[in-house]
Amino acid sequence: MDEYDVAMLLMQADAEDVGEVFRDWMRGMARRTVLRVFEAETQALCGALYRPDAGSPCYRAGSAPGTVLHEGRKDEVRRPRVRRRKEDGMTEEVRLSSYEAAQEPGHLEEMLLRALCAGVSTRGQKDVYPESPANSKSSVSRLWQREGAKMLDEFRTRDIKRDDWLVLMLDGVRLANELWAVVALGVAEDGTKHMLDFEIGASENTAVATALCARLAERGFAPKAGCRLLCVFDGAKALRKGAKKVWGDPVFQRCLVHKERNLRRYLSKRHWGALAQCIKRLRMVQGAQDAREALAQLRSFVQGKNAEALASLDEAGDEMIALHLLEVPNTLHRNLLSTNIIENAIRNMRGKLGRVTRWREETDQPSRWMALALIETEKGFRKLAGYRDLPWLAQALARKPEAMADAA
Known part of the structure; x- marks a missing residue:
């Protein structure tokens, strides 16, 4: 079937049959190409058909039924047979390398x-x-x-050693009852984002978080020389303890998205709109003074509405505005005041992890699926929004904690 025949069939076929007609033609083309390759190798070994190479020990021995793999299916073909004369007068079958490749x-x-x-x-x-x-x-x-x-x-x-890591994000993924994965994502000074590693455990406990952070350190992950590490996390005490144990004195920034969700649990729905406005203002302001005013406004709003909500807010303290206290441009607030980068990655992972109906904790099954999901998600990463201002963050993280406190 040549191109003209294909064109005629495509014009005559129904819309739902067009794809199948074209695929059949492509399979036929691939089949003919494979047969030509078989013949080319046979000629190289034995000489042209009906004109054998007298100096070659190989000769044609007819053909035999065979199969080749194409687009996930087995196609039957007639494969040429070649035999080789040995010094003792016997002969042996020669396997065509092209045929073996077609069966790969x-x-x-x-x-x-x-x-x-x-x-x-x-x-x-x-x-x-x-x-x-x-x-x-x-x-x-x-x-x-x-x-x-x-x-x-x-x-x-894989190598994660760099001399310009500035940010580490930590967040937990619930895979099943009593099965969690803590995921680590890093941001470098050039704005690139990388999935670093993960750790599987029964919960977001200190042992799991510390094991993850320790393995990152063993693999060479460390903040830029002379700088502290900005650690953005969801508020879990275990994650803070794990990062603090490995890197000493990171700057901890509480995820504002997680904190807003947490406060909503305590407040009536009629207050959610006003709460969102307070959180939005906290995201928009720049600098330590304005941040403290916005945080005070948020506390004033929560106070008197629910004691548990107020206690939750006070527990976070300055970790709500740690990035503001560094006096960096608010262009960095969009991505660094929350773990949304990793949250969005986890949301994308759900499409791959959601089809796992039974997690087998006694095997490496959860780790295999997590690795697949993180690798696939990382392929779609772009640079951090506002990455051109990351050098300001590097300068701020290089300041001593005492100098930061005085500036605040």
């Missing part, structure tokens, strides 16, 4: 892994590639265990 399952495995990354379950692979020779649930599961372990190892061993 690596391309098929790549397609199955791409489907997994796109959200297709191991059971659903058969619907995507119905004619694939290796699409059974068990085959795909074994493939995923092997490739997932490799992906996890590459994620955990």
Whole structure:
């Protein structure tokens, strides 16, 4: 079927059949190309058809039925056979390297892994590639265990050493009852964002957080020389303890989004709008003095409405305005006053993690899925909003805590 025939069929086909007609033509083209490659290798070994190379020990031996893999399916072909004369007078079969390459399952495995990354379950692979020779649930599961372990190892061993790390974000992901993952994301002075690592545990406890931070330090993650680390976290005491134990004196910035959610739990819905306005003002102001005024306004609003809400706000204290106290441009507030960067990444991860119906804590299954989700999410990262002002943050983090307190 040539291009003219294809064009005629496409014009005659219904809209839903156009794709299938084109795919059939592409499969036919690929099949003919494969056969031409087989023939080219056979000629190189034996000489042209009906004109054998007298100096070659190889000769044509007819053909045999065979199969090649193309786009996840097995296609039947007639493969040429070649035999080689040995010195003892016997002959042996010669395997064509082109035929072995056409049977290489690596391309098929790549397609199955791409489907997994796109959200297709191991059971659903058969619907995507119905004619694939290796699409059974068990085959795909074994493939995923092997490739997932490799992906996890590459994620955990990749080089994260830099001399310009400024920000570490820590947040927890609930995978199932009593199964959490603490995720770490780093921001460098050039504005690039990187998924650093994660740790699986029964909760966001100190042991899990410390293990994660310690592994980051072992892998070479450290703040820029002479600077403290800005640690943006969701407010969990365990995360603060873990970061403090490893890096000594980070500047802790409480996530305003988490704090607003926390305050909403205590306040009536009729107060949510006013609460949002107070939080918005806190995000917009620049500098320590204006930040303290905005925080005082927020406290005044909460006071008298709910004692628990007031206690929650007072517990956070200056961690609500730690970034403001550094006297950096408010262009950095959009991304550094909350863990939204990592929250959005987690939201994207849900599409990949949500299809896991049973988490097996006794295996590396949760870690494999987390590595996949973080790697795929990182591919869509852009530079931090306001990244051109990050040198101001670096200068502020280089100041001594006493100087910062005097400035505030």
